[in-house]
Amino acid sequence: GAVVSQHPSWVICKSGTSVKIECRSLDFQATTMFWYRQFPKQSLMLMATSNEGSKATYEQGVEKDKFLINHASLTLSTLTVTSAHPEDSSFYICSAPTIHEQFFGPGTRLTVL
């Protein structure tokens, strides 16, 4: 099946720094990718839809200036958490759709100290 990768798989950073997370579709092209966030024992919450060649669309309550999304190519989307704070610590997951289904990346565990 199709494969989606994320890098890094985990990251620890200091408060106030920025962290970039990459999402790649390895064997297919994705004009759209989705970014989710999961808190412990909670649902996957859609943060934003990444669109190749245009601006990302953000869900209500998600700060677009804090969570910068760039869909640089048909196989790469990046999520940058700017000026990270401890409350941004979470598990971030991306997904990329094909015609038939969505494939998820393995996730990135972000811990902000």
Place this chain on the structure above:
Amino acid sequence: DQQVKQNSPSLSVQEGRISILNCDYTNSMFDYFLWYKKYPAEGPTFLISISSIKDKNEDGRFTVFLNKSAKHLSLHIVPSQPGDSAVYFCAASYGSGAGSYQLTFGKGTKLSVIP
């Protein structure tokens, strides 16, 4: 307001028995439903899906039932195996399939299959 609800946070089942995971939704626009399995610190993996034009879809040990009038779906796993122990998420979308449309997830049900 949560549009997809999984009211049981956890479920324990004996190996070999049937596991039934339930999911309710409130948005009548949803027309495509999916179940994902998730291990800790990993992304969800697709299990099975069903379109709103069907009431049942079967794939090996996994069967999904959809009751549109009740806005309820369930995932049956039979026989349950220890390797099935994971968190199961119900997800829903609307449009022509899940491929290009946003998914709304439930909170998940943690299934433990006891050997």
